[in-house]
Every structure is written in structure tokens, then in C-alpha cells.
Amino acid sequence: MITISRDDWELASYIVTALGLPVAIAFFAWEQRKERDNEEEEAYQLLADAYNDFLKVVLRHPDLQLRTAAPLLNPTPEQRERMLVIFDMLISLFERAFLVAHKERMSETERRRWNSWDDFMREWCRREDFRNALPLLLRGEDPEFQSYLQRVAEEEGGALFFPHRFTEGVPHA
Numbered sequence: 505m506i507t508i509s510r511d512d513w514e515l516a517s518y519i520v521t522a523l524g525l526p527v528a529i530a531f532f533a534w535e536q537r538k539e540r541d542n543e544e545e546e547a548y549q550l551l552a553d554a555y556n557d558f559l560k561v562v563l564r565h566p567d568l569q570l571r572t573a574a575p576l577l578n579p580t581p582e583q584r585e586r587m588l589v590i591f592d593m594l595i596s597l598f599e600r601a602f603l604v605a606h607k608e609r610m611s612e613t614e615r616r617r618w619n620s621w622d623d624f625m626r627e628w629c630r631r632e633d634f635r636n637a638l639p640l641l642l643r644g645e646d647p648e649f650q651s652y653l654q655r656v657a658e659e660e661g662g663a664l665f666f667p668h669r670f671t672e673g674v675p676h677a
């Protein structure tokens with residue numbers, strides 16, 4: 505029969521402490537990072553689902569021609585109202601994506617996720633009617649988001665209503 509002395513138990517406890525504790529801390533940190541990644545992926549998926557739901561709204565209004573490059577010529581007052589509501593929904597979604605997904609410093613995965621939202625924003629900012637509605641649509645939105653989308657609109661379609669910046673949602677003349 506093997507007998508283990510008190511000194512052997514003490515040595516074993518030191519080894520477990522010296523090796524086990526750092527391994528446990530590393531495992532905990534890895535699990536926390538994995539959980540954060542899963543939460544970020546879930547948030548991205550929820551935003552992607554919301555954009556798909558938005559596109560379903562666009563599809564229910566084919567007379568507005570929102571998926572064409574050119575704006576609708578001579579829209580009726582009712583069409584303008586529906587278009588403005590749909591654009592407002594889109595701005596709300598873009599702002600949510602900006603607040604959730606945009607960071608100054610991003611990992612490769614975060615950058616890839618953000619780039620898809622940037623592409624969506626640029627696509628819509630190429631539409632003259634959307635750009636023309638931005639001063640109204642951006643009122644009251646997050647200031648950093650306002651600046652970001654204004655810059656995108658300027659890059660994609662010129663400075664129609666944005667000579668430089670606007671104050672409290674009202675364009676400068």
C-alpha cells in the first residue's frame with residue numbers, strides 16, 4: 505500500500521495551485537470571449553433579420569420603385585408619405601446597426617459585419633430621393649450616426665443638402 509505523506513500532499517497542492525489556477529483563469533477567459541462572440545453574432549443576426557423584414561415592407565410597395573436606382577418621377581402626395589415612412593424605418597434600422605456594430609477599432613469579424621451595413625447605407629445613399637430626405641430623417645438621431653451617414657451621402661451622391669454639416673437637423677443654406 506502506498507502512503508502519501510503530509511509533505512507530498514503539500515507539494516501536490518502547490519503544483520495544482522501553480523498550474524491549475526492559471527489554466528482555470530485562461531479557460532474562464534476563453535469561455536467569456538466565446539460567450540461575447542456568440543452575443544455579437546446574435547446581435548448581428550437580429551439586425552440582419554430586421555433588414556430582411558424591412559425589405560419585405562419595400563416589396564409590399566412596388567409602386568414606389570425603391571429597389572431601382574432612379575427615384576420615382578412625380579410621386580403622388582400619398583406615395584411621398586409612404587416613401588418617407590419607409591425611409592424613416594430604414595434610418596431607424598441603420599442607426600441601430602451603427603450603435604450596435606460600429607466601433608473605431610474592430611476585429612476582422614466585426615469589420616466584416618460592419619462592412620455589410622456600410623454597403624447597405626451606401627446603396628441607399630446613392631438614391632437621390634433618400635439623400636434629399638436625410639435632413640428631415642436625421643433630426644434627433646445620434647450625432648455620431650448623423651455625421652457618419654452625412655459623410656456617406658456626400659461620398660455616394662454629392663453634397664446635395666450637406667454643404668458641410670447641419671445643426672440640429674436643419675441644413676445650412
